[in-house]
Structures are given as C-alpha cells and as structure tokens.
Amino acid sequence: MSPRGRQSPSQGSCFFILFCLRLGASCPQACQCPDHAGAVAVHCSSRGLQEIPRDIPADTVLLKLDANRISRVPNGAFQNLPQLRELDLSHNAIEAIGPAAFSGLAGGLRLLDLSHNRIRRIPKDALGKLSAKIRLSHNPLHCECALQEALWELKLDPDSVDEIACHTSAQEQFVGKPLIQVLDSGASFCSTHRKTTDVAMLVTMFCWFTMVIAYVVYYVRHNQEDARRHLEYLKSLPSAPVSKDPLSPVP
Numbered sequence: 001m002s003p004r005g006r007q008s009p010s011q012g013s014c015f016f017i018l019f020c021l022r023l024g025a026s027c028p029q030a031c032q033c034p035d036h037a038g039a040v041a042v043h044c045s046s047r048g049l050q051e052i053p054r055d056i057p058a059d060t061v062l063l064k065l066d067a068n069r070i071s072r073v074p075n076g077a078f079q080n081l082p083q084l085r086e087l088d089l090s091h092n093a094i095e096a097i098g099p100a101a102f103s104g105l106a107g108g109l110r111l112l113d114l115s116h117n118r119i120r121r122i123p124k125d126a127l128g129k130l131s132a133k134i135r136l137s138h139n140p141l142h143c144e145c146a147l148q149e150a151l152w153e154l155k156l157d158p159d160s161v162d163e164i165a166c167h168t169s170a171q172e173q174f175v176g177k178p179l180i181q182v183l184d185s186g187a188s189f190c191s192t193h194r195k196t197t198d199v200a201m202l203v204t205m206f207c208w209f210t211m212v213i214a215y216v217v218y219y220v221r222h223n224q225e226d227a228r229r230h231l232e233y234l235k236s237l238p239s240a241p242v243s244k245d246p247l248s249p250v251p
Contacts, residue, residue, distance in 0.1 A: 028053035044068070045088075052077045064088045066113070072096040073126075079104040090135070091116040099125035106130055115139070115160060120167075122150040131155065137163035143179060144170045145190040151179075 027033035031044040031053065041062035044053065049068040056063065060081050066088045075098035078084060084105055094117040101123070102109070109132040119139040127134060128150070135157045141147060143166035156164075164179045170189055174182050 026057050028055050033057065056081060059083050062086045065092070067091045069093055071118075072098075073101040074098050075100040076103055077101050081105070082108065084109055086111045088113045089117070090114065093118055095119065097123040097126050099123060101126045102130060105132075111135075111157070115163075122147055122154070124150040124153065128153045133157040135160045137161075139164075140167035141165070141179070142168045142170075143174055143182070143189055147179075148183070148189045 027042065028044060030047045030049075031042055033040060033042050035041075039061040040057050040059050041064075042056055042060050043064045045064045046067040049065065049070060051070060052065065052073065056078075058080055061083055063078075063081070063084060063086070067090075070089065070092040071094060073089070073094060073096070077098075078087070078101075082104060085108060087105075087109060088111075090113040094114065097119070102112070106129045109130060112127075112130065112132045113135045115135040116138045119136070120142050122136070122141070124146070132155065134154050137160040141164065161180055162178055166174045166177055166179055166182065169175050171187075174187065
C-alpha cells in the first residue's frame with residue numbers, strides 16, 4: 001500500500017475518539033437510544049431522573065421519560081425536537097408545567113402522556129395549542145370552571161378519558177366521580193361560578209345604589225336646612241318704614 005493510503009496509528013486513534021464522542025453526544029447519559037427503522041427512540045424510563053435531559057438528539061421521534069421523579073416541565077423543554085411524535089411523561093411527580101413547555105411541538109406531536117402525576121390544574125396555555133392526543137388520567141385534578149373550559153380545547157385520548165376523576169371539587173358531591181360522567185349528566189362547574197359572579201355583581205350594584213340614595217338624601221336635607229336658616233334670617237330683619245306720598249292732601 002502506498003504511503004498515501006496508509007493511516008498512522010495516531011490518526012486511527014483520533015478517528016476512534018471522535019466516533020466515541022459522537023456516540024456519547026447522541027444519547028443522554030443513562031438512557032438508551034435504539035434505532036427503529038430509521039427513527040430515533042430515546043428510552044429514559046425508570047432512571048431516577050429529577051429533570052428533563054437537555055442533550056436529547058434533535059431527530060428523536062419517540063421519547064420515554066416515564067417512571068422517574070420529574071416534578072416540573074419548564075418552558076422550552078422540547079423546543080429543539082421538531083420531529084418528536086410521541087412523548088411519555090407518565091408516572092412522575094409533575095406538579096408544574098410552564099405555559100411554553102411544549103413550544104415547537106404543536107404541529108408534529110401525536111401523543112402526550114401525562115397520566116399518573118400530581119397535576120391539579122390543567123395548564124391551558126401549555127396544552128391548548130397541541131393537536132396531540134393527551135392522557136390526563138390518575139391526576140389529583142381540582143374540578144372547577146377553569147378545568148371544564150380547558151378540557152373543551154384539548155384532544156383527550158379516548159382510551160383513558162373515562163379514568164379522569166375529580167380529586168377535589170368546587171361542589172363536594174362530585175368528589176371522586178369520573179369527570180366525563182359528571183359533565184354528561186348535565187352538571188356544569190361554570191354555572192356555579194357564574195352564579196357566584198352574578199351575586200357579587202348584584203351586591204356591588206346594591207352598594208352603589210345605596211350610596212347614591214344616601215348622597216341625594218343628604219344633599220336635599222342640607223339644602224332644606226340652608227333654606228330654613230335663610231328664611232329665619234330674613235324674618236329677623238327690621239321692617240322698612242313706609243314712605244309718605246308728597247302729593248297726598250294734608251289733613
């Protein structure tokens with residue numbers, strides 16, 4: 001072999017190091033990244049993670065972060081994953097989700113699993129723009145008007161929608177019952193909210209009306225008192241003498 005076709009041992013070592021570094025950078029530490037039919041899948045299940053890894057490959061299609069100890073999803077957590085189609089965040093301890101947590105995924109994501117977490121209120125700003133099927137079962141949801149309005153904008157997974165229940169509720173009779181069953185019965189959490197708002201508005205209007213009436217009564221009484229004092233003052237003045245007519249005949 002000619003000298004040009006040969007590679008020195010140092011060159012071979014450099015290529016090997018670069019190859020290892022590329023492999024190390026292509027998959028988060030403690031995760032596995034198998035290649036399924038050309039699609040990158042990142043498996044980080046049951047790894048004891050407390051936050052979402054930052055070095056996820058940009059061409060990831062399937063991302064499994066289930067069965068960890070993740071408590072929050074910050075803004076822009078997946079914004080560099082334009083090809084992501086399925087995201088599994090189930091069986092974590094998620095309580096807080098940033099309003100822009102899923103930015104960049106609105107058009108491509110097909111399935112988002114948030115089941116078995118600690119979510120009490122649906123982050124409408126974060127989930128409302130997604131076209132993906134969303135799983136929210138087995139979360140300690142607080143059933144109120146805001147939750148009902150948020151669910152109207154979400155595409156819930158039909159296979160798990162019956163497992164969404166009211167952990168707590170603005171109306172005690174619905175605690176522990178499936179949310180869909182409650183809504184299908186004709187109940188509305190927003191009607192109670194509107195009734196409370198209407199009562200507050202009526203009370204406010206009554207207070208303003210009372211204040212106006214009180215001011216009018218005070219104004220009238222004050223003017224009457226001033227008029228009475230002025231009249232008494234005029235009465236107290238001495239009467240003017242009657243002048244004699246110089247043309248009248250002298251007696």
